[in-house]
Amino acid sequence: MSADGGNLTAPLAALLELTHRCPLQCPYCSNPIELERAKGELSTSEWMRVLDEAAELGILQVHFSGGEPAVRRDLPDLVAHARSAGLYSNLITSGVTLDRARIAKLAEAGLDHVQLSIQDVDHQTAAYIANYPGVQGKKLAFARMVREAGLPLTINAVINRHNIARVERMIDVAVSLDAGRVEVAHAQYYGWAIRNRAALMPTLEQVHEATRHVEAARERLRGQIVIDYVLPDYYARQPKACMGGWGRQFLNITPSGEVLPCHAAQTIPGLVFESVRHKPLSEIWAASEAFARFRGTDWLPELCRTCDQREVDWGGCRCQALAVVGDAAATDPACALSPKHDVLRALADAASSEPPPDFVYRRMAPHDSKTALAPTTS
Amino acid sequence: MTSPQLSSETCPGLAPGVRLTFDKARDRWVVLAPERVLVPDETALEILQRCNGTTQLDAIVDELANAYSADRSEIEHDVRDLLASLIEKRIVTA
Numbered sequence: 001m002s003a004d005g006g007n008l009t010a011p012l013a014a015l016l017e018l019t020h021r022c023p024l025q026c027p028y029c030s031n032p033i034e035l036e037r038a039k040g041e042l043s044t045s046e047w048m049r050v051l052d053e054a055a056e057l058g059i060l061q062v063h064f065s066g067g068e069p070a071v072r073r074d075l076p077d078l079v080a081h082a083r084s085a086g087l088y089s090n091l092i093t094s095g096v097t098l099d100r101a102r103i104a105k106l107a108e109a110g111l112d113h114v115q116l117s118i119q120d121v122d123h124q125t126a127a128y129i130a131n132y133p134g135v136q137g138k139k140l141a142f143a144r145m146v147r148e149a150g151l152p153l154t155i156n157a158v159i160n161r162h163n164i165a166r167v168e169r170m171i172d173v174a175v176s177l178d179a180g181r182v183e184v185a186h187a188q189y190y191g192w193a194i195r196n197r198a199a200l201m202p203t204l205e206q207v208h209e210a211t212r213h214v215e216a217a218r219e220r221l222r223g224q225i226v227i228d229y230v231l232p233d234y235y236a237r238q239p240k241a242c243m244g245g246w247g248r249q250f251l252n253i254t255p256s257g258e259v260l261p262c263h264a265a266q267t268i269p270g271l272v273f274e275s276v277r278h279k280p281l282s283e284i285w286a287a288s289e290a291f292a293r294f295r296g297t298d299w300l301p302e303l304c305r306t307c308d309q310r311e312v313d314w315g316g317c318r319c320q321a322l323a324v325v326g327d328a329a330a331t332d333p334a335c336a337l338s339p340k341h342d343v344l345r346a347l348a349d350a351a352s353s354e355p356p357p358d359f360v361y362r363r364m365a366p367h368d369s370k371t372a373l374a375p376t377t378s
Numbered sequence: 379m380t381s382p383q384l385s386s387e388t389c390p391g392l393a394p395g396v397r398l399t400f401d402k403a404r405d406r407w408v409v410l411a412p413e414r415v416l417v418p419d420e421t422a423l424e425i426l427q428r429c430n431g432t433t434q435l436d437a438i439v440d441e442l443a444n445a446y447s448a449d450r451s452e453i454e455h456d457v458r459d460l461l462a463s464l465i466e467k468r469i470v471t472a
Contacts, residue, residue, distance in 0.1 A: 010403050012415050058403030060415055088397060088410040113395040113412045152395030154412050180395065180468050181412055223466050228413070 010058030011285060012244075015065050015252045015263065018047070018075070022068040024094050025131040025361035026119065028158055028193040028200055030263050031067065035364045040256040044074040046277065048081045050253065053281040055085040059251075063115075065092040067255070070102070076109045083110030090115060092156075095142035096135060100149075103142075107149045114146045115154040115183075120163040121173050129162060131361045143177040154181040159210060159232075160200040161356060168213040175225050182225055184214055186232035190264035190319050192362045199359050201351035207235050234348035238309070239316025239332035246318060247295035251285060259284045261291050264319040268328045294318050294329070303331050303338070384435055388472045390461055391431030396469050398426050411469055425460055429470055435461070 020035040042050070054062060062082055069075055070093055082089040090113045091106065098106075118139055119129040126136040146153050155174035159167060167184060174182035186207070187193050187200050202210070214229045221227065233240065243250045243262045252260040257276040265271060271290040285291060293299065297310050304315045316332025324333045324347070325340045333344040384390075392398060393411075398418075401408045407423050409416040418426055424445075428438045439457050443450040464470040 058401070060399075060401060060408060060410055086399070088399075090412065112397065112410070115412070150394070152393070152412065180393065183413075226468050 011251050012059065012249045013061040013063065014054050014059050014250070015063045016047070016050070016069075017065050017067065017252065017254050017263070018042075018069040018072045018078070019067040019255050020364075021071045022066055022094065022362075023071075023096055023132060024068070024135065025363055026117075026129060026158070026192075027196040027359040027361055028160060028187040029362040030188070030191055030193075031362065032191055032264070032266050033195065034266075035067075035362075036255045037364065041072075042255065042257050042276070044077060046257065047074075047078050050257075050276050050281060051078065051082050051085050051087060053276070055087050057282045057285060059087065061088040061090065063090045063092050068094050068097060070097045076102070076105045079106055079111045080109040088112050093117070093142075094130075095139045095146075096132065098142060098145075100145050103145050103149045103151070107151050111151060113152050113154065115156055116143055116146070117156045117158065118170065118173070119158070121166050121169045122163070125162055129160075129359075131359070140173075140177070143179070147178045153177065153179040154183060155179045156183040156185065159184060159186045159202070161202040161206065161352065162200075164202045164206045164210050167210045168217060171214070171217045171221070171225070171227060175221060179225060181228065183228045183230065184210075185228075185230035188230075189234065190267065190323065192360070194323055195360050197347070198351040198354065199356045201234065201348055202232075203352040204235050204349070206352075207232055232348075233317070233320060233332075233334040234344055236334045237336040239313045239334040241313045242317035242320075242332075245295075245314035246293075247285075247291035248314070251281075251291075259288065261294070262319065265290065267319050268322055299329065301329060301331050307337070384458060384461060384472055386434065386436040388435050389431055389433060390429045390435060390438075390465075390470050390472045392426070392429055393468045393471045409469060416469070421456065422460055425457055426464075426470075429461075435472075 019038065019041055020031055021038060064075065069091060079089050089111055091111055092115045095116045116139060119126040119135065123136040127133050143153060155177065157170045171182055189197055193200060214227060218227050247261050252263045253276060254260065258273045259276060260266065260273055271293060273290050274284045274288050300310060300315050304310050316334055318328045320334065321330040321332050322328040324344055331338040333340040335341060395412050397410045399408060399410060407418060409418060424442060425438065428441065439450060439454045443453045461470055461472065465472055
């Protein structure tokens, strides 16, 4: 039995960003800086059509995400529709908006799994990171209700300099909440996180320490909980196979229906994305220019094209190459062979050696002031 | 913590959040689990299809030994090995 590594032509999973609305304001949010507004969101029937098209295309798993997907009142209907289409559904949630009755409704609708984010085990720091007083207490209560409803639970903890000292306790909280799985994921520096890089970046020493705790916990908790650990690129020597390779296994749909190869792809200039409002998903997957641009190995820079890891990491992350090297088609600077590898490391060292600046919290931009203040002509 | 020895009477089942399903687009069986898609080989599939939470480990081994006209102790060894590894990964519960 092996993880899937074959030559697939159809995507395995889709991340469905039902909305960008969210009660939390975490400064490492994976959503773009330009958040989409509620009025542009796909309707219930549009999402249902997308779910049918996804199943038809060969997608096996859908992740209902956001923003906070539960702010959409039609979430149970979408979960039920996914189930009837044969899709495995996962809810990625902040947990602060769902009560017992709505959790029961989601379970009845056939939800397969819940992934709950936590910001910290320390209540005060958690509230600071999410900019939401009392957030941790709400999340703990939510996690218990999820398990009481019989739903399997994953706890996801995004690691940064404010909570990294408590990695071990975050794993223990996941165990005490009867989660089957915990993701200990160092922040990925795109979108909001890159804006907050200095406020989030831990030191190399802190990362080593956290890694030791994770490894010890894996030994200690073998058979009790699955621990997935996502290493920080800025201190890595090998790039990640971002999205399992661009346009290979995964697609992302924004609240308004744009189909992206990864959630940060809109940061890359010159890529044109297509919408499920105008074209079937299968056509977008197969023929969209944005998916074709970095798919496979033909586009790879010289350094990667001759590398024996080219079909392991697929050149790494395009958005990181753009953000750090200034060229989305360059080798991911996380690779030790990249001529810009030292730049990435220097950025991390510089960011983490100073006291952390204040967060720039994730918020919708205010409405255009000119429009708002324009005098009425009537 | 090491996995305890499985009793012969235990009835293995798929863990919560895990589904064994036929993937029509790729014409193969798959195990769907949180953030994971696993492709079982032929032996693993035969075993997983019997992990229904009601069939005892002993009976699973008997069935497979009969179906393949194979040595029972060898089959039992394979089944226990696979189940132990899948229990650790929380794909199967016992």
